[in-house]
Amino acid sequence: MAEQEAAEYIDPNSGRASQPGGVAISHLGDQDGTPVDLGILDEPDDDEDEDVEDEPESDDDGEYPEDGTIPEVKDWVDDDLNRAQEAIDREHQRPNPRSTLLDYLESMLEG
Secondary structure (H helix, E strand, O other): OHHHHHEOEEOOOOOEEEEOOOEEEEEOOOOOOOOOOOOEOOOOOHHHHOOOOOOOOOOOOOOOOOOOOHHHHHHHHOOOHHHHHHHHHHHHHOOOOOHHHHHHHHHHHHO
16 A cells, blocks of 8 residues: 555646655656656655755854855844954954955944
């Protein structure tokens, strides 16, 4: 019974293959519209979606995102002027400070 539930279904009208539940996965068929038998579809890994989050990771421990992107540094700073100054200091220590980030952070401190 489980093997029967895992088998895909080919809609005879559209030639589209779908998993149980009716989710179409592709348009399959010969030129005359005859559906192609794919056998049994692989079940998706439940673990694949665990690492995906709707919101960017928050830095709960309060540490500066050393190798962070500009948006990650901005998120870490938020509207905290102390963090803005720390980010400026850290950015100046980089071999190639990011001028757009520095401009953004310095404008925060100015006003």
